[in-house]
Amino acid sequence: MKISNHLLFDNEGKQVSFKPTPNKGGRYTPQYLVMHYTAATTAESAISWFMTPIAQASAHLLIDRDGTVTQFAAFNIICWHAGKSQWNGLVGMNQFSIGIELVNAGRLQKSGDKWICPVDQQHVADDEVIIATHKNENTPAAWQQYSGKQLEVAIEIAALLVKTYGLKDVVGHDDISPIRKSDPGPAFPTGSFRSKVMGRKDETIGEFITAEDLNIRSGAGTAFSTLSDPLPKGTKVSLLKSEGTWSFVEVMETVHGIMDLEGWVSSKFLIKA
The missing domain is CATH 2.30.30.40 (SH3 Domains)
Known part of the structure; x- marks a missing residue:
């Protein structure tokens, strides 16, 4: 993959799907990468939400479970993905970070013998569910796992973003807004993801x-x-x-x-x- 004029191109040199969101700010220089989950089971729902002005929400990229990527704004344009947040003395991380959303239901609820996404009420298969305790909580819960292809693509893109923009670190929404947010959650391999993206494996x-x-x-x-x-x-x-x-x-x-x-x-x- 490559980045040209702050836009993402795939391994065949084709620009990834670009859907310009109305929910954005001005130009900026990113310092961090923030990872999110969509809290829903389909890419279509996130795309529709980010394209709606009333949503007042957006991210730079969306990665579907099959690895399909959609971009909503150039990487040098502020997106509204972080909300009230702070990290390492910076307040309002929209102004300092690139946001990537991964299609993932997040925390699940049980309905009968099935696991359900509470946002869109869609069924999540048992083999996609992990029981784990969020790092900011004390009680285990059910979470949808991320797909291997999704993580593979996310790692490749994140490493490219770090190299291109000299990003300082990769954090989760639950790091910069620990009381309000739980994404990307315990199903996301934050440590190993960060290691691969930041190059720590070599150390x-x-x-x-x-x-x-x-x-x-x-x-x-x-x-x-x-x-x-x-x-x-x-x-x-x-x-x-x-x-x-x-x-x-x-x-x-x-x-x-x-x-x-x-x-x-x-x-x-x-x-x-």
């Missing part, structure tokens, strides 16, 4: 497995709280950095219903994979 020390059930903590020491139940013996982790006898790792699989887990573990219980 990893290596892959290991846990030698026994192992606590993963919020800091380098037993005084810090655990982030989940212990990692089961044989869990694969990627070592990101070390501090004394402790290692900061990224868990490479879903454990205890949690995706994208990062934290500190005792180095002596890691075995080279």
Whole structure:
């Protein structure tokens, strides 16, 4: 893919579908990338919403579950995707960030024996559902998983945006508006996504497995709280950095219903994979 004149072109050199939204501001220089879910099950509903002036909402890109991409504004034009938000001293992240929406129902409700998107009332198949606890919450809930193709395309585009605009980081809507918003949610692999997009994979020390059930903590020491139940013996982790006898790792699989887990573990219980 490539970006030309702030517009996105696919791998065949064709401009992706462009639907100019009326919901936009002036020119700006983006510093961050913010990831969202649509909270609905179809691209059509998001496209219709972003094209409606009364919505007062938009994003730069929408990525469907099959990887299809729609652009709504040039990347140097402000879109209205963040609302009341702040990050690293910046207030009102619309003025500082590119917004990407992924078609995903988000948090689900149970209706009989089916999982339902509460916004459009559409059924979500059981094999697309994960039970997980949001990082800003304490109670597990059901969430629609993102598709592999969708994430693959999102990573490619996000890495291109970071390279083109020198973006400082990739964050979620639930990072910049933690009380109001829950997207992209626990089904989105934020840590590994950020690692691939920002190039952190090149900085990893290596892959290991846990030698026994192992606590993963919020800091380098037993005084810090655990982030989940212990990692089961044989869990694969990627070592990101070390501090004394402790290692900061990224868990490479879903454990205890949690995706994208990062934290500190005792180095002596890691075995080279």
